[in-house]
Amino acid sequence: xxxxxxxxxxxxxxxxxxxxxxxxxxxxxxxxxxxxxxxxxxxxxxxxxxxxxxxxxxxxxxxxxxxxxxxxxxxxxxxxxxxxxxxxxxxxxxxxxxxxxxxxxxxxxxxxxxxxxxxxxxxxxxxxxxxxxxxxxxxxxxxxxxxxxxxxxxxxxxxxxxxxxxxxxxxxxxxxxxxxxxxxxxxxxxxxxxxxxxxxxxxxxxxxxxxxxxxxxxxxxxxxxxxxxxxxxxxxxxxxxxxxxxxxxxxxxxxxxxxxxxxxxxxxxxxxxxxxxxxxxxxxxxxxxxxxxxxxxxxxxxxxxxxxxxxxxxxxxxxxxxxxxxxxxxxxxxxxxxxxxxxxxxxxxxxxxxxxxxxxxxxxxxxxxxxxxxxxxxxxxxxxxxxxxxxxxxxxxxxxxxxxxxxxxxxxxxxxxxxxxxxxxxxxxxxxxxxxxxxxxxxxxxxxxxxxxxxxxxxxxxxxxxxxxxxxxxxxxxxxxxxxxxxxxxxxxxxxxxxxxxxxxxxxx
Amino acid sequence: xxxxxxxxxxxxxxxxxxxxxxxxxxxxxxxxxxxxxxxxxxxxxxxxxxxxxxxxxxxxxxxxxxxxxxxxxxxxxxxxxxxxxxxxxxxxxxxxxxxxxxxxxxxxxxxxxxxxxxxxxxxxxxxxxxxxxxxxxxxxxxxxxxxxxxxxxxxxxxxxxxxxxxxxxxxxxxxxxxxxxxxxxxxxxxxxxxxxxxxxxxxxxxxxxxxxxxxxxxxxxxxxxxxxxxxxxxxxxxxxxxxxxxxxxxxxxxxxxxxxxxxxxxxxxxxxxxxxxxxxxxxxxxxxxxxxxxxxxxxxxxxxxxxxxxxxxxxxxxxxxxxxxxxxxxxxx
Numbered sequence: 001x002x003x004x005x006x007x008x009x010x011x012x013x014x015x016x017x018x019x020x021x022x023x024x025x026x027x028x029x030x031x032x033x034x035x036x037x038x039x040x041x042x043x044x045x046x047x048x049x050x051x052x053x054x055x056x057x058x059x060x061x062x063x064x065x066x067x068x069x070x071x072x073x074x075x076x077x078x079x080x081x082x083x084x085x086x087x088x089x090x091x092x093x094x095x096x097x098x099x100x101x102x103x104x105x106x107x108x109x110x111x112x113x114x115x116x117x118x119x120x121x122x123x124x125x126x127x128x129x130x131x132x133x134x135x136x137x138x139x140x141x142x143x144x145x146x147x148x149x150x151x152x153x154x155x156x157x158x159x160x161x162x163x164x165x166x167x168x169x170x171x172x173x174x175x176x177x178x179x180x181x182x183x184x185x186x187x188x189x190x191x192x193x194x195x196x197x198x199x200x201x202x203x204x205x206x207x208x209x210x211x212x213x214x215x216x217x218x219x220x221x222x223x224x225x226x227x228x229x230x231x232x233x234x235x236x237x238x239x240x241x242x243x244x245x246x247x248x249x250x251x252x253x254x255x256x257x258x259x260x261x262x263x264x265x266x267x268x269x270x271x272x273x274x275x276x277x278x279x280x281x282x283x284x285x286x287x288x289x290x291x292x293x294x295x296x297x298x299x300x301x302x303x304x305x306x307x308x309x310x311x312x313x314x315x316x317x318x319x320x321x322x323x324x325x326x327x328x329x330x331x332x333x334x335x336x337x338x339x340x341x342x343x344x345x346x347x348x349x350x351x352x353x354x355x356x357x358x359x360x361x362x363x364x365x366x367x368x369x370x371x372x373x374x375x376x377x378x379x380x381x382x383x384x385x386x387x388x389x390x391x392x393x394x395x396x397x398x399x400x401x402x403x404x405x406x407x408x409x410x411x412x413x414x415x416x417x418x419x420x421x422x423x424x425x426x427x428x429x430x431x432x433x434x435x436x437x438x439x440x441x442x443x444x445x446x447x448x449x450x451x452x453x454x455x456x457x458x459x460x461x462x463x464x465x466x467x468x469x470x471x472x473x474x475x476x477x478x479x480x481x482x483x484x485x486x487x488x489x490x491x492x493x494x495x496x497x498x499x500x501x502x503x504x505x506x507x508x509x
Numbered sequence: 510x511x512x513x514x515x516x517x518x519x520x521x522x523x524x525x526x527x528x529x530x531x532x533x534x535x536x537x538x539x540x541x542x543x544x545x546x547x548x549x550x551x552x553x554x555x556x557x558x559x560x561x562x563x564x565x566x567x568x569x570x571x572x573x574x575x576x577x578x579x580x581x582x583x584x585x586x587x588x589x590x591x592x593x594x595x596x597x598x599x600x601x602x603x604x605x606x607x608x609x610x611x612x613x614x615x616x617x618x619x620x621x622x623x624x625x626x627x628x629x630x631x632x633x634x635x636x637x638x639x640x641x642x643x644x645x646x647x648x649x650x651x652x653x654x655x656x657x658x659x660x661x662x663x664x665x666x667x668x669x670x671x672x673x674x675x676x677x678x679x680x681x682x683x684x685x686x687x688x689x690x691x692x693x694x695x696x697x698x699x700x701x702x703x704x705x706x707x708x709x710x711x712x713x714x715x716x717x718x719x720x721x722x723x724x725x726x727x728x729x730x731x732x733x734x735x736x737x738x739x740x741x742x743x744x745x746x747x748x749x750x751x752x753x754x755x756x757x758x759x760x761x762x763x764x765x766x767x768x769x770x771x772x773x774x775x776x777x778x779x780x781x782x783x784x785x786x787x788x789x790x791x792x793x794x795x796x797x798x799x800x801x802x803x804x805x806x807x808x809x810x811x812x813x814x815x816x817x818x819x820x821x822x823x824x825x826x827x828x829x830x831x832x833x834x835x836x837x838x839x840x841x842x
Contacts, residue, residue: 047591199603200791201791227675228791430553
């Protein structure tokens, strides 16, 4: 090479290195990027009601308390402990170690402000029905003790508050106003703080190393970047390229691409989302035998083994292992029995079959369309003349909520404690989603909601679920195993719901 | 020219009114309910009723529409149900990303399509003409969502030379000033951020621009073919001008008018195409915002975004009309 050209070449290479800089790994600290499927759209922590965001905001602001799947019970965090003073009054004692980003302690006044002003009274809140449906008042007993009053005995209150109640600073709200407090002065008492939020693109949280919970896990990442990636191909490719180290919800048919890489692994976890076929008690589903025939017609084991490649657990009732109130001895079990289904149909007055239309969302749940397509010939083999309809999700969901769809495939997430779900779908007059009514079931569901003795409450739940399985306003199908793609540099056990807690991650430095 | 502009601007009023009415009616007629989409799975009838009252959905449709019209006349599209912020503000934060994407798509499309079209048109039935025509057909027939996935698989997956999605890498860009990342980064002389932005925009811009590339290429080719037979081209050749000069100076410049028209028309297509491409590439622009708004049945936001697109389309057409006069001195308004 001509020596005169050497300085030019060196300068060119230096410029290229400078330009190529951002693609190299420039992390001074540990950082984990997570590809998530939900959109992150608003700075208002109370402006959305989805599992992922409840988890992220809870991590920034607490959480108030949390459900431990390993222990099968609730654990204290910001609320260290609690007691039931009387059936409509709960007392929560707050930890004195939780401090906002500015160093001020998280107090009872902040909890009162968060529940009463932000969740219940603020018209911009979308969380009242999910977090505080029965709470009528919250008051500070002293600086670190809160009294929560409900309008009726609410035994499952913890399932509504834990991992959901977001506690933000009253002082910041009073000083800056709602919008500026959320956008520019987000104060939280959790082990991470909000660092950046670009709606529709990403949310970044940074660890607060001095936080008491953060001190327990020094290997938790210093920063976590949640990147919105709705396309499955995108999440898988980003995982393979090390753009993200954790990818939510890898579909079973793409798992082999991930497993081929020596740096990656797939971690399956039983979801707490229960999948079911709902049947409104209108002809022909007004007859119990027809509903039972549907349940006996579907070969759940075969669908799980083939289409779902084993990545689902069959349900013999509304709940599976790990969910509160699960009873392994629940009866009856609606086993696959097409002959029995035919007889039941004949008993119901349909010896020559009956027309039914099954409606399903498309792309909302794992392989929803393919799974329901597989159900159609099974239903037909049992004597139904079934047709599959696939409306757009917004249309289907609005119709389900209004009670205008007689037969549909649906999922219900966040079922740690089944109380809210059972009331929502099966209690008389609660919602028109199924329109089912059974006074005996109503009585049991009312009792379980007012029963604070866990043993008795489980018994009521078990009896209620037995009635449901036998009377079959819904056929309970399966819980999907959610597949998470993980880089080997990160140790993390995904949770059965869509929550992600960065503080539970461990990064290999 | 001023009289022409006033006439054209006056003509846009009924267009905007009609579009607003259509969008308003269609989104309200679509099955689905914003209260049920936004209030969470555990919502109840009382909550839904309160939300409907708060958002004005309990009023008759014509009352809602006239309220919207009166507010829109003052530049206010109302408050988004989902974001609980003024629609204009929400759109403003997302529009720069879409404009940036559209500009890069046009750059890619025109830089490739015009030379290829001129070359193909000036040498009909040659191998370059066949290649150009094939490329044009490929561009026109390629669905952008499919191409987007293929690009991710190839450029991000197999070759691993570009990021899969997003608009920037966290931690590289400086503080945002205008919302236009490239412009902001150039202002700050943040070269790593400029490079980062270019690597992020390339795939979505290509996926979005390929269709326009195909159409532009074909239009340029036919325009060139037509101009090649004009007498002044024969004269230019007779004068002994080099073929390169004939083609690029006399033919290409005179073939530009239909090309400009198509660029104008295709800008509208780019805006609508961005809805899909932005969703696939998690590009936080107004296209992905529209999808979010539609899924949530956020009526004010859907109407606001569509009206913004309509106004942009009308404005682009006005500009294109103005450009005719620049390109062809014979045209006067």
